[in-house]
Amino acid sequence: MAKVRFHDTNEYIEDREAVQAFLNSQDVIYEYWGVDQLDPALRNNYAPTDAEKQQILDTFQKEILEISERRSYTTADVIVLSDKTPELDKKLENFVKEHHHTDDEVRFCVDGHGIFAILGTDGRYFDVELSPGDLISVPSSYRHYFTLMEDRKIIAIRLFVTPAGWEAIY
Ligand SMILES: [Fe+2]
Numbered sequence: 001m002a003k004v005r006f007h008d009t010n011e012y013i014e015d016r017e018a019v020q021a022f023l024n025s026q027d028v029i030y031e032y033w034g035v036d037q038l039d040p041a042l043r044n045n046y047a048p049t050d051a052e053k054q055q056i057l058d059t060f061q062k063e064i065l066e067i068s069e070r071r072s073y074t075t076a077d078v079i080v081l082s083d084k085t086p087e088l089d090k091k092l093e094n095f096v097k098e099h100h101h102t103d104d105e106v107r108f109c110v111d112g113h114g115i116f117a118i119l120g121t122d123g124r125y126f127d128v129e130l131s132p133g134d135l136i137s138v139p140s141s142y143r144h145y146f147t148l149m150e151d152r153k154i155i156a157i158r159l160f161v162t163p164a165g166w167e168a169i170y
Pocket residue numbers: 099100101105144145146168
């Protein structure tokens with residue numbers, strides 16, 4: 001379950017309903033899909049083959065189709081970041097630069113953890129700490145950045161409206 005942390009006060013929202021209510025108030029879509037249906041062989045596998053990535057997408061096909069119809073997402077893929085990723089630190093340096101996109105940025109956390117830091121509508125920056133099973137959609141034009149947590153790894157499904165809409169505007 002996702003947690004929210006405010007940068008200015010270091011306060012957390014951890015209660016499931018309170019997290020959902022806060023993110024709704026910010027127009028950030030949050031859904032909990034869970035990962036119970038995931039084949040255990042696909043967990044903690046940070047070097048998945050293309051076939052295994054497809055297996056991950058197939059596992060969540062129903063949820064992906066449902067949200068894609070609602071939000072006009074057209075494509076999905078799987079991204080993996082870990083210490084096995086070439087030049088991970090260099091990539092992270094880029095991810096922590098504040099930016100926005102012209103489309104929603106949608107991620108479903110399959111394994112590991114990730115943080116989306118988002119500039120809220122009231123000018124306060126907050127983190128959304130994602131755990132396996134969490135889906136987030138950062139609305140278009142919201143300033144934000146991404147980073148990993150202490151485990152320094154994540155497997156996530158990305159959903160796109162258009163590939164061009166996901167280019168970062170710094
Ligand atoms: Fe982004």
